Amino acid sequence: MKLLVVLALAISTAACGSEGSHDPGLMPTLAGDYVVTAVTDGGQPHAVVRGTEIRLSFADGRFGMRAGCNGMSGTYAIDGSTLTVGPLASTEMGCPKPRMDQDAWLAGLFARPATIDWQKQTITAGEVVLTILPRTAVHPDQDLRRTRWVLDGLTSGDTASSVPAGPPVVLRMEGTDVVQVSGLCNGFGADVEVAGGGIRWMPHMRTLMACADPARHALDDEVSSVLTGRTTYRITEKTLVITRGDAGLTFRAE
CATH class of the missing domain: 2.40.128 (Lipocalin)
Structure with missing residues (x-):
């Protein structure tokens, strides 16, 4: 044979x-x-x-x-x-x-x-x-800047959790240095600096409304707490993982 x-x-x-x-x-x-x-x-x-x-x-x-x-x-x-x-x-x-x-x-x-x-x-x-x-x-790795990234999961230490029901949370990088995230209770935007495998986030002013759904309110807090300061990121095929400390956000390309 x-x-x-x-x-x-x-x-x-x-x-x-x-x-x-x-x-x-x-x-x-x-x-x-x-x-x-x-x-x-x-x-x-x-x-x-x-x-x-x-x-x-x-x-x-x-x-x-x-x-x-x-x-x-x-x-x-x-x-x-x-x-x-x-x-x-x-x-x-x-x-x-x-x-x-x-x-x-x-x-x-x-x-x-x-x-x-x-x-x-x-x-x-x-x-x-x-x-x-x-x-x-x-299966090439997707481009960070020219992709619609939809939040698919969250991690905290060794614990993984799913995204609660509700509107999709979508991250888009506009141009080379501005990110907008839609689908949260409160709007989120940030200036960013991307270098190597890291992203430095400088969030814009945002509203602080309480969400009607406690689970979505917690999601709002978790996302905004990760997307600030210095984070690492990696892209494998259609998956983007952004990590700050022991907390992470997993996005899929759509």
């Missing part, structure tokens, strides 16, 4: 040797997150379970895989052209049978050492061909 995985390869360069001698030492490697964009089995198209997507990750000697049900992970090693994935541990969520069967099928593909052809950018281990691209090429 042959498994061909078409890869986007990361190349790392190491120099070694004594002074005056140079070894470019180009060492191709698998690194980062990948999305499987096509599958064939025995040369024929193989459809993944409807509504699922296969993802592979390679980072710090750890291999990860998700295919719509459980997450699987284990060690991996590359020795020359041989890729060896260690025994896979898996979460134990109950899923519809087609998804669980797909998990088992994929785990079986990596149950034996695979051979990497670095020039062709393939991994051979069966009759299955997985075509993959870097995650960022398939």
Whole structure:
């Protein structure tokens, strides 16, 4: 059996040797997150379970895989052209049978050492061909400034909470240095300075009306308490997380 995985390869360069001698030492490697964009089995198209997507990750000697049900992970090693994935541990969520069967099928593909052809950018281990691209090429991270961000959840320490019923809370960055948040009891706006992975918030004057719904009043307070002073932020695909201390706001792109 042959498994061909078409890869986007990361190349790392190491120099070694004594002074005056140079070894470019180009060492191709698998690194980062990948999305499987096509599958064939025995040369024929193989459809993944409807509504699922296969993802592979390679980072710090750890291999990860998700295919719509459980997450699987284990060690991996590359020795020359041989890729060896260690025994896979898996979460134990109950899923519809087609998804669980797909998990088992994929785990079986990596149950034996695979051979990497670095020039062709393939991994051979069966009759299955997985075509993959870097995650960022398939699902790029959304732009902070040109996206409508809808509040999807809140965190405080290790506790996560949902957004209470009511109008959606929407964050928009206007231009490069002004943010407006709609959907709160009281209007919210702020001048901002974005640098690296941080945002400095300088809130505008705002009304302080009491909300009719106590839960929405608490939401108003929580949002405004995070969006002040210095915060960190990160964007992964369509998710924006803004954190100040141990409190955080999670937004989704729409």
